[in-house]
Amino acid sequence: MGKRGSGILLHITSLPSQYGIGDMGPEAYKFVDFLSEAGQSYWQILPLNQTNAAYGNSPYSSFSAFAGNHLLISPDRLVKTGFLEADDIKNPPDFSAGKVNYEKVTEYKEGLLQKAFERIKEKLPEHRKFQHFFHANSYWLEDYGLFISIKESNKGLEWGDWPEDLRDRNNGTLIESRNTFKDSILKEMFLQFLFFTQWYSLKNYCDSRNIKIIGDIPIYVTYDSADVWANPEIFSLDENRKPDYVAGVPPDYFSSTGQLWGHPVYRWDVIKKSGYEWWIKRITHNHSLFHMFRLDHFRGFVGYWQVHSSEQTAINGKWMHAPAKDFFNSLLEHVPAGAIIAEDLGIITDDVRTIISRFRFPGMKVLLFAFGEDLPTNPYAPHNHVKNCVIYTGTHDNNTIIGWYRSELSGEDRKRISLYLGREITEEHINWELIRLAMTSVADMAIIPMQDILCLGEKDRMNLPASANGNWEWRLRQEQLTRPLIDKLSDLVRISGRYQLTDKK
Numbered sequence: 118m119g120k121r122g123s124g125i126l127l128h129i130t131s132l133p134s135q136y137g138i139g140d141m142g143p144e145a146y147k148f149v150d151f152l153s154e155a156g157q158s159y160w161q162i163l164p165l166n167q168t169n170a171a172y173g174n175s176p177y178s179s180f181s182a183f184a185g186n187h188l189l190i191s192p193d194r195l196v197k198t199g200f201l202e203a204d205d206i207k208n209p210p211d212f213s214a215g216k217v218n219y220e221k222v223t224e225y226k227e228g229l230l231q232k233a234f235e236r237i238k239e240k241l242p243e244h245r246k247f248q249h250f251f252h253a254n255s256y257w258l259e260d261y262g263l264f265i266s267i268k269e270s271n272k273g274l275e276w277g278d279w280p281e282d283l284r285d286r287n288n289g290t291l292i293e294s295r296n297t298f299k300d301s302i303l304k305e306m307f308l309q310f311l312f313f314t315q316w317y318s319l320k321n322y323c324d325s326r327n328i329k330i331i332g333d334i335p336i337y338v339t340y341d342s343a344d345v346w347a348n349p350e351i352f353s354l355d356e357n358r359k360p361d362y363v364a365g366v367p368p369d370y371f372s373s374t375g376q377l378w379g380h381p382v383y384r385w386d387v388i389k390k391s392g393y394e395w396w397i398k399r400i401t402h403n404h405s406l407f408h409m410f411r412l413d414h415f416r417g418f419v420g421y422w423q424v425h426s427s428e429q430t431a432i433n434g435k436w437m438h439a440p441a442k443d444f445f446n447s448l449l450e451h452v453p454a455g456a457i458i459a460e461d462l463g464i465i466t467d468d469v470r471t472i473i474s475r476f477r478f479p480g481m482k483v484l485l486f487a488f489g490e491d492l493p494t495n496p497y498a499p500h501n502h503v504k505n506c507v508i509y510t511g512t513h514d515n516n517t518i519i520g521w522y523r524s525e526l527s528g529e530d531r532k533r534i535s536l537y538l539g540r541e542i543t544e545e546h547i548n549w550e551l552i553r554l555a556m557t558s559v560a561d562m563a564i565i566p567m568q569d570i571l572c573l574g575e576k577d578r579m580n581l582p583a584s585a586n587g588n589w590e591w592r593l594r595q596e597q598l599t600r601p602l603i604d605k606l607s608d609l610v611r612i613s614g615r616y617q618l619t620d621k622k
Contacts, residue, residue: 123562127162128162129162130217131579131592136212136226148598149328155602159329161331164333166181168589170219180341180342187227188226195229214594241307250314254313263294263298267298320406329408332410333413334413340360351388353382362426363382374430389443400452401452412459415461416469419469420438441472442475481507483515485515492537509563513579518547518569519548552569553613571602
């Protein structure tokens with residue numbers, strides 16, 4: 118990366134708004150102003166993909182690797198652009214300011230979006246901007262619209278359980294279905310048009326304030342998705358189009374049975390013969406959305422753990438080779454290497470390190486992992502950092518610093534932290550002590566979760582892995598973005614050489 122900078126991790130859903138969930142409206146623009154005034158260079162978010170209640174509203178489990186989440190569409194900007202009237206949004210429900218109620222939000226927003234669609238649908242065939250969007254994105258958009266329409270008509274049934282002619286994409290049946298669901302498909306495509314129009318407007322504003330957006334790309338896609346239905350040949354599926362082998366990680370220190378994720382693994386032999394076409398389309402699509410992006414579970418691009426779908430745990434799996442060198446050589450003909458951050462957390466083998474080093478991808482360091490008994494040699498400890506990496510206090514999957522200090526550390530751990538910092542550390546100060554460690558690290562980039570900046574505890578964490586409820590709900594309140602906080606962050610990035618100077622408005 119070369120240039121020192123810092124930023125904040127905050128997903129779009131966590132922004133303030135009066136509509137129950139963060140969106141791409143006025144508060145998003147105010148947050149960009151906050152970042153700029155605080156001397157920040159980056160805004161890191163989670164995946165923008167469509168979420169659903171069936172998968173716990175996780176942005177990492179979606180019906181599409183390309184489609185955007187229409188819950189993030191701003192009603193205010195729909196009024197500004199003429200798709201809604203001011204009266205349509207003047208009396209929103211009484212939403213919680215601190216937590217997202219996805220069921221309540223979905224009911225309200227889908228009503229607004231339906232109203233916007235009904236008003237415009239007759240004009241869409243001649244709508245120049247919509248038609249341009251359609252033609253530019255038809256390679257994924259048509260299959261996505263049809264997939265969602267068929268799925269809704271089948272009460273949410275997984276595509277692998279659809280009638281065989283639909284499941285197997287019989288050409289005559291697809292033509293008939295496109296005609297049957299013509300209005301529904303058009304609506305889904307219109308919602309995607311609204312989403313991406315609003316997103317690119319927000320991204321352009323980030324450019325004007327010298328703020329770079331860091332996105333996040335999960336390595337695997339959900340089985341029940343338009344991607345797997347439309348591209349079954351590149352996934353490990355059986356003769357009934359059900360997953361044959363699925364992804365996970367083997368048993369380790371944290372789990373005696375490993376982790377069984379359930380996503381179908383890729384058929385890299387088939388993908389390679391295509392010139393990595395699907396992957397290159399996916400990555401270039403995301404690169405148009407973000408300035409940089411994190412490739413989640415990076416080690417899976419080098420070698421991945423596959424388990425037969427009949428297994429109940431990840432114990433009886435095996436490592437499989439992926440053509441990482443050839444894949445990244447092909448990918449980097451379309452995307453600059455400087456756009457990629459490798460999520461290399463956990464146990465990383467030499468072959469993975471070789472690929473990361475070969476392509477000079479920055480890896481990740483997490484301070485919450487630094488203070489165990491192996492502190493002197495721990496790669497996450499500040500004295501072992503390297504320039505070409507991104508230092509985090511924690512990620513969206515971690516506890517907050519204060520929650521971690523309060524409930525996850527032993528007395529020896531706390532003593533070790535105080536010894537490392539050279540003074541007695543208490544719960545009251547621990548978050549800013551670790552933020553300062555991250556900022557003063559030699560690492561080129563430092564990213565801090567918003568909850569750590571706000572001194573919040575465990576109840577405000579974004580996600581607790583392996584838990585089904587209460588995740589992805591936390592929201593920022595506008596009154597928490599104070600002038601003293603801007604000044605404190607600004608002073609810290611100045612003294613640590615990370616200040617982003619801009620006079621653009």
